[in-house]
Amino acid sequence: MLRRVAEWFQLGENQELKTLLIESGFPTLPTQGNSYVARLWALGGIGLRVCMMLFALVLLTLGSVDRAEAQAAKTAEKPKTSKAVVPSEGVQRSVTDDGATVEVVPKGKTSTVRVQKCITDDGRLIEILDRKTSRPLKDSAPNLDADAPQQCQMYGGHTVLISPKKRRTLLTKDGKPVKKRTGPIPFVEGELAKVGSIGLVPWENRFGLIMGIERLGEVFYLSLRPEINHTREVLGGPLTMSFGLPVRIQLLDSRADRRWDGMGAIRSQDWDEPSDYARIIQYIRMGGKEERFFFEVNSFSANSIGHGTLLKRYNPNLNLNTRRVSAQFDAFMDYGGVETYVNDITGPNVLGGLVFLKPLSVIDRSNYFLRSFSLGFSMAADLDAPLRNRLDEDDLDGDGRRFNEIQINQTTFQPDYLSTSVIGYGFDVEFKLLDRREIDWKMYFDHSTLISGLPTDDPSNPVWSDIPTKSVKASGLTIGNLFRHNLGHDPVHALRFRFEYRRHDPNYVPAYFDTLYEIQRVQYLSSKQTNSVDIANQTKLQTILGRDPSGPMVNGLYVEGSWRVSHYLALAIGLEVNDSENDKNLFVHLEVPHLGRLQFLATYQRRTAESFADLFDFSFGNNDIFILKTRYGLADALHFNLEVLTPFGIGPESLFRNTVQVNLNAELGFSY
Numbered sequence: 001m002l003r004r005v006a007e008w009f010q011l012g013e014n015q016e017l018k019t020l021l022i023e024s025g026f027p028t029l030p031t032q033g034n035s036y037v038a039r040l041w042a043l044g045g046i047g048l049r050v051c052m053m054l055f056a057l058v059l060l061t062l063g064s065v066d067r068a069e070a071q072a073a074k075t076a077e078k079p080k081t082s083k084a085v086v087p088s089e090g091v092q093r094s095v096t097d098d099g100a101t102v103e104v105v106p107k108g109k110t111s112t113v114r115v116q117k118c119i120t121d122d123g124r125l126i127e128i129l130d131r132k133t134s135r136p137l138k139d140s141a142p143n144l145d146a147d148a149p150q151q152c153q154m155y156g157g158h159t160v161l162i163s164p165k166k167r168r169t170l171l172t173k174d175g176k177p178v179k180k181r182t183g184p185i186p187f188v189e190g191e192l193a194k195v196g197s198i199g200l201v202p203w204e205n206r207f208g209l210i211m212g213i214e215r216l217g218e219v220f221y222l223s224l225r226p227e228i229n230h231t232r233e234v235l236g237g238p239l240t241m242s243f244g245l246p247v248r249i250q251l252l253d254s255r256a257d258r259r260w261d262g263m264g265a266i267r268s269q270d271w272d273e274p275s276d277y278a279r280i281i282q283y284i285r286m287g288g289k290e291e292r293f294f295f296e297v298n299s300f301s302a303n304s305i306g307h308g309t310l311l312k313r314y315n316p317n318l319n320l321n322t323r324r325v326s327a328q329f330d331a332f333m334d335y336g337g338v339e340t341y342v343n344d345i346t347g348p349n350v351l352g353g354l355v356f357l358k359p360l361s362v363i364d365r366s367n368y369f370l371r372s373f374s375l376g377f378s379m380a381a382d383l384d385a386p387l388r389n390r391l392d393e394d395d396l397d398g399d400g401r402r403f404n405e406i407q408i409n410q411t412t413f414q415p416d417y418l419s420t421s422v423i424g425y426g427f428d429v430e431f432k433l434l435d436r437r438e439i440d441w442k443m444y445f446d447h448s449t450l451i452s453g454l455p456t457d458d459p460s461n462p463v464w465s466d467i468p469t470k471s472v473k474a475s476g477l478t479i480g481n482l483f484r485h486n487l488g489h490d491p492v493h494a495l496r497f498r499f500e501y502r503r504h505d506p507n508y509v510p511a512y513f514d515t516l517y518e519i520q521r522v523q524y525l526s527s528k529q530t531n532s533v534d535i536a537n538q539t540k541l542q543t544i545l546g547r548d549p550s551g552p553m554v555n556g557l558y559v560e561g562s563w564r565v566s567h568y569l570a571l572a573i574g575l576e577v578n579d580s581e582n583d584k585n586l587f588v589h590l591e592v593p594h595l596g597r598l599q600f601l602a603t604y605q606r607r608t609a610e611s612f613a614d615l616f617d618f619s620f621g622n623n624d625i626f627i628l629k630t631r632y633g634l635a636d637a638l639h640f641n642l643e644v645l646t647p648f649g650i651g652p653e654s655l656f657r658n659t660v661q662v663n664l665n666a667e668l669g670f671s672y
Contacts (some may be wrong), residue, residue: 068371081205106660155661186488186496187437190289193572195589196302196313196515198645200629201242201283202229203594208669210641214248215404215661216320218255221267223249223665227282234286242283246270269321271290272412274346278325285359287330294330302515303328304354305340308447308480310424312511314350316343316518318625320659321413321648334371348514352380356430358616372442376428386522386539387457387469388462406522406535409649415522415650418467422452422541424512431666442482449475450508454546459537472545476504476554492567494634502578507547509583509604510556510576512540516607516623519648519656527583527609527621535655547581555579577612584609587618597633625656629665639667 210225226242248267252257263321269275279299287294302313303326316324330338331421342348364370368430390407407416426448434441455467457461478500485495502510517527517540524543556578564570569592577584585607592600607623609615620626643663651657 041337071451089643098387139264148611166466180579187440187484188492188564189291189484190313192494192562193570193589193591194601195572195574195603196315196588197300197601197603197607198297198317198627198629199300200283200317200599200631200641201240202599202631203672205230206669206671208639208667210244210665211253212641212663212665214663216248216389217269217659218253219250219262220252220254221594222251223248223663227667227669229283237287240285243280244282245280269413270323275322275324275344275474276344276658279323280342281325289330291330292332294328296329297325299323299325301326305339305341305380306354306356306376306378307428307430307444307446307449307478307480308511309426309428310378310511311341311513313515314343314513314517315515316350318516318518319414319656320647320661323661330431332356333624334358334365336374343396344425349379350382350517352513354378356428361476368432368440370433372430372432374430376430377425377450378423378428379423380516381421381423382513382521383421384419385422385541386415387420387453387541388418388463388464389522389536389539390416390465391470391536392416393652399445404535406655413650417522417539418464420453420469420541422512424433424448424524425451437486439483439485444478444480446478446480447475448478448510449473450512450545452541452545455541462536471508472549474508474545475512476502476508478502478510491568494561495566496562498558498560502554502558503557504554504556506551506554506580507545507549509544509581510558512544514585514607514626515605520608520623523655525608527606527614527623529622543610553582554581562589568595571653577615582608582610584612597639599629599631601627601629603627622658636669637670639669641665641667 013330021143055500077274124510207228208226210223210227212223214221214223223246225244225246226234227242229242231240232236233239248270250262250265251269252263253261281297284297284298285295300315300317302315303311304313305311316322316326325346326341326343328339328341330339333346336355338356339352339354341352355378356374357373358374359372360373391403392405392407393402394407395402406467408414409416426446427447428444430442430444432440432442451471451473456468456470456473457463479502480498480500483495483497485497487493487495504510520540522540523535523537523538524540556576558574558576560572560574562570562572570589570593572587572589574585574587576586585605587603589603590601592598603625604627605625606615606621609617609621614621624646626644626646628642631639632643633639641664643665644662645661645663646658647661648656649659
């Protein structure tokens with residue numbers, strides 16, 4: 001069907017498209033040539049139908065919720081207990097006092113209630129306490145009373161009693177049988193899937209050594225990374241930390257004249273910048289996105305600010321020769337809050353922030369419209385944005401080419417360029433039109449502006465110092481709707497649908513600081529463009545802000561959907577199209593946070609496609625991103641990790657090219 005839609009979008013005078021519009025109940029517009037107006041009209045009709053279906057779903061959901069609440073009220077006087085058959089081996093289940101499910105893993109076939117560890121349904125560990133001493137049980141703990149329930153203390157402070165095998169009954173905090181849960185549970189907030197992330201973190205406290213063989217370009221390396229992951233309670237919440245020391249030791253160069261040169265040497269490009277030393281920090285996280293307090297330092301996640309109008313899923317680590325550790329801090333209260341982001345804790349060049357106020361909260365906090373109404377101001381900037389790339393006039397790489405390739409720093413393997421700054425700022429209004437445990441509907445309006453400077457010299461005879469520039473400014477409007485839906489209780493099925501209409505200047509692009517910004521800031525090419533027409537001046541700054549500002553306004557749509565089932569599964573898909581420019585994007589994401597001994601993550605993104613049909617072309621494009629990470633444990637002491645990545649490295653013409661990198665490594669370690 002997608003291919004069929006793509007074919008429609010490639011036709012001008014298309015009778016099938018006209019017939020489709022008429023049958024869909026929408027008036028047709030006259031089309032001439034390859035009119036994008038008719039295509040947007042068709043998309044608008046389809047989008048309107050989707051919105052109508054969602055509205056019908058909301059009504060049905062609210063009706064079913066009311067009926068369920070009425071039925072629950074009738075049966076509230078006769079609570080039922082939940083029975084569970086507890087085997088001598090396998091998994092027991094219980095429920096904490098806040099409604100979370102707990103899996104109790106027995107140590108083995110014993111006649112007592114001794115366990116190794118407890119795992120909650122969101123992956124947190126809990127401690128098993130001796131009922132008499134209230135101390136954590138160790139492997140050497142004495143046999144326990146098989147008739148008495150044992151106490152589990154969660155990191156978050158919640159308590160649960162584990163029923164002994166003889167009673168086969170689940171107990172609550174005070175030792176009473178567990179009632180079937182009919183009341184509300186917390187609403188699932190934040191991002192449902194880690195779109196744009198390039199790493200996995202084990203969910204348990206663990207220490208180990210990861211080792212394997214990696215190929216980077218023509219060279220094979222022995223990869224070693226001692227690693228430790230630890231979670232502990234801090235201020236009533238979990239603090240998760242992961243540290244590792246990555247080292248690559250050269251084994252073999254596939255080029256015949258350099259076969260054994262450098263064998264045994266540590267790869268110097270991994271440790272030639274201050275940011276390389278910071279990547280010992282893999283992950284530090286406390287709280288969660290959209291919670292009242294959120295702090296994160298990481299070396300592989302993608303980050304956004306606000307609605308993502310300026311900075312959306314930006315990842316600074318798609319460059320093969322550079323690793324940065326970014327940081328994000330969010331905090332809010334009933335009447336306002338802040339979000340902040342820096343892409344490198346050792347010396348950031350890309351940063352962003354948001355400040356918002358909820359002025360109507362002082363009137364009535366019980367009214368969801370008043371308490372959700374917010375006014376925000378956001379900023380994002382690149383303080384070292386490439387303005388013009390230097391050409392390799394002195395042939396530093398010794399390949400004989402001088403004026404048709406970018407000059408590459410032979411120490412850091414990064415392009416050399418003359419820089420300036422790109423600053424984006426915006427104002428937004430946000431409010432909720434519906435707020436229930438099962439569903440909420442948020443609407444927002446964003447108006448954002450980009451400002452910078454463009455060279456005024458002759459491009460055929462460029463200046464390489466003190467470039468004369470003229471100021472340039474471009475802006476755009478985004479009207480968005482976000483639907484968040486929770487289905488079920490155990491497990492909860494969380495759904496997200498985002499619909500945005502965009503209208504902006506031709507020399508503006510929404511989410512300027514996006515997933516691929518770290519590459520396209522130097523060279524902004526379309527997905528099928530193999531070579532830069534003007535490699536010195538085809539930076540993102542000049543390509544986007546240098547477009548003719550007097551052209552017609554650009555109309556676009558952004559659609560995104562995601563679905564998450566506890567820690568078992570997460571899916572996401574997003575589509576971004578417009579009626580004129582080559583800025584069309586698509587992503588598909590599949591994730592298994594942890595299921596038994598398996599972790600899995602896969603993301604495919606196509607960036608800057610020239611047409612709607614190009615989004616669904618099966619050939620691998622120059623700007624395509626593919627990330628596959630999987631981790632599987634054969635035993636507690638042995639895990640295997642498979643990685644298939646397409647990071648960007650410097651190609652033969654000194655341009656960034658995505659390269660396929662396949663790594664298989666073993667992880668030796670233990671949980672504690």
